[in-house]
Amino acid sequence: MELSPPPPISGGDFFKLNFDGSVKNSVAAAGFIIRNEYGEPMIAGARSFGETTINVAECLALRDAFWIVRSKDFQKILVEGDSKLLIDVMQGTSGVPWRVMSIIEDIKNIARSFDCISWTHVFHEVNFVVDAIMDVGFQHLG
Template identity: 55%
Template sequence: MSVTNEFFKENVICGVRVGTMSSSDTTKWCKPSPPFVKINFDGSVINSVAAGGFVLRNELGNPLIAKALNLGHNTIEVAEALALQEAICWAKRKNFSHIIVEGDSKVIIDVVQGKCKISWNLRSILEDVN
């Protein structure tokens, strides 16, 4: 098992919000409780050109690290996976050991939690994360 794999399993809590919202629903970002930091990651694809990014925030909600990634021609799943991979790498570099991860990609969250099989195109990205 890789070092990142072990880090993820020991230090990360994953969350995903799935469902439909009516116009009267409001979603509010919640601060992590100490000693946790929170990573929010996302990916986007427009005309087959992908971008991704993440924000890592402390218990006060203040950004500690924020990055945007130009990911070239990719799928949304690859963009989301690369954004998560980059976020975890930065968290490790900064020696954060208590991390909550939130994202809107049920596929990516399920893969890192071991709830579904990993597809071939995500294997090399996520095998070092989950």
């Protein structure tokens, strides 16, 4: 499986966001990468969160990425993540787990500021670049 650039879409100016969260030895980290319409990396980020669940880590990864996307005034976003639950929640096809409700509300509030968002669930193997970025978050615990 390959990480691919966003598909050509009329109007251009689309940005592709891949995010991921992970828990290793009870410590969580998250990462993301934002690419332009040609698949070129624009921004990447990672951080650790200490002890939490995988669902919380995934949500925090997306929220962190959305803060950056909003700060750069990117308006057309193609979101890909390997958390089927989070993608389903954001598409409105699944209920929100109570443990992540406040983070999901933050994400939804930020999402309302964008002109267009597309949500796609991808297999974990597609997120290998984000996994490498996320390892930086694990290395900088504290």
